[in-house]
Amino acid sequence: MPGMDSKDDARHDPAADQPAHLSLFDERPAAESDGPEPGRADGGRGRRTRRVLIWALVALLVVLGGGVGALYWTANHYASSVQRIPDAFPTVPESAQPKPVPNSGMTFLLVGLDARSDVPTTGAEAEGPAWKVGAARSDTMMLMHIAADRRSVSVVSIARDTWVDIPGHGQAKINAAYSWGGPALMIQTVQDLTGIRIDHLAVIDWDGFRSLTDAVGGVDITIPKTIEAVGGARHWDAGTQHMDGDTALQYVRERHGLPGGDLDRTKRQQNFLRALMKQTLSSGTLSSPTRLGGLLKSVGDVVSVDDKLSNSDLYDLAWSMRNLRVGDVTFMNAPFGGFETIDGQAAVKLDRNAAAPLWEAMRNDRMVQYLAEHRTTSDVLGDSVR
Template sequence: MVVFVLLVGAGVGGLIWERQSTLNGNIKRLPKSMPTGNRPAPGAKGTENWLLVGSDTRAESATTGQGNQVWKPGGQRSDTIMLLHLPADRSNAYVISFPRDSWVDIPDYGKQKINAAYSFGGAPLLVETVESLTRVRIDHFGIIDFAGFKTMTDAVGGVEVDIAQSVYDPARKVHWTAGRQKLDGEKALAFVRQRYNLRNGDFDRMKRQQAFLRALAAKAADGGTVTNPFKLNRFLGAFTKSISVDDGVSAGDLRSLALSLRGLRAGDVRFMTVPNKGSAARGKQSVVLLDPRKASALFEAVRTAGVEEYVKTNGGVNPGGKVS
């Protein structure tokens, strides 16, 4: 996911400049990955919106980046869905998580869980679904699967997270002990995928995902990755080989993005979740109902470059710290 570029901030631009051809050749482009037809108007001048997705395919080999498969109908759902909003001055970056069970309208399919959109129609349908829901124009799309996720984590030498209380994951038979934990790629994957035995289920799972990204940001920005050219080279190599992006993204775009974010630090990345009313039942399905009024206010703030004002008024930013 392109969010990893912003996490390293300063120093990335120079290396991309020097190795633009190689890095550009690593990146997998998805043909026809953006929707056609009527779309929302572009956002406020200078802002940029990326739809970032983690795929939940259980294939043994990679399916994003330089993997052999990218998408096939019914084969993958979007396990993680995040909207990365970059304000014009790049003083902050806002990562907004969508609960994967959000009950929304999927064009041509009616009411469904939002993560089904990728399974039904790949990137174009998921982007169209998010744009229809939010009326926010998505500028670019990026996706990474579990194999890429592990590679990215190991490329920075692992990350540390703080777990509030000991918990057992019955699905993966993992005991998590309260306190500071060092996660390599395999452990990080288990950490962000746990859903059962967490007090708030998928909501705690999203907090874990956000905590992991915050930890990765800190490790990449402050753990020597940026200042050490060998570490940075390894990180960017792993990143560019693991992701797939829409075919409108060029190496020049990534270089410009990195340069514009060179002053950004881990603490400037703010994590939020789309306002919702919690879980509910629809037939035999457990779903999440979004809060129309509060969610609409957030999406309006994204469209009009008013997210910082929205946060001051409404709060909702995940402050970090210990997670379940």
């Protein structure tokens, strides 16, 4: 302090005895910072200590930065491998489509195909699923609603034989929409049926789930009752079975020998997806670089999404759902209204009165409340699946 002589050093301000403030942004001249610190006999050692701490921090930041960079590169690499579908959405006027509801979560239309052909898309590096008029009908349709708070997901299957109005084509089974007009007509048909605005499309290749299942080490699925072989269908023993990709594929494709036909088939597909999610979360897949790499590669081989879903959108969506657990995901069928033969075709009728509150709940992000009231219905996937 000013006015003190050397013999008063012991009575100077105690703050002077504290280590000097460490900063990576210290701009003092070298001559000033190189001098011994007042009141310290080890001024040089104090400087060296600070320098070691600073350079250790710098080294740590470099290492962490490299890790983040590697992680970003890996995520970007595999997100880019997810193929994009061009022109997936209807081009009808905005006034002819359901009005988006703000802050109401996100709704995907999942379309399952038995096989996926790939052709280069114009003006894009990725490839998208080839579609030709009349070449194929969609095998599976599911509406997947992700809640705005990302704490729950609801998946609703629409039977492929559901009899509906298809814009420009009259009435037919809903899976004909994909055959006649591709993803855009499929989305338009589902939007007209439900009044729900579709945010994104994902096309699933069921055949590709073989490799995805193997990537997580197989899945455990319980058959509640022995099912005898019927026609080309295989025999299934009652009990929990560990299924590899080939066996799981047989499980989700089969409908012969099931009392509910396609309705039971959709429940099997949902049961498989639930088992796959459970295995992914419990097998250490997400914490094992080797397993995670195999899983991400398999996802890119299995799923295509609309070209409005960017890599960053995929990152953000995955990150926002990081705390989701299997119990937070509910699967169900759209309310069943009976079977009917129409124009010589076996068709499924939708119970439109029962479906109306379901579509309203999904549209307004109120699925948790809806399921609390309807969880015991036969439409909701239970623990026991044929």
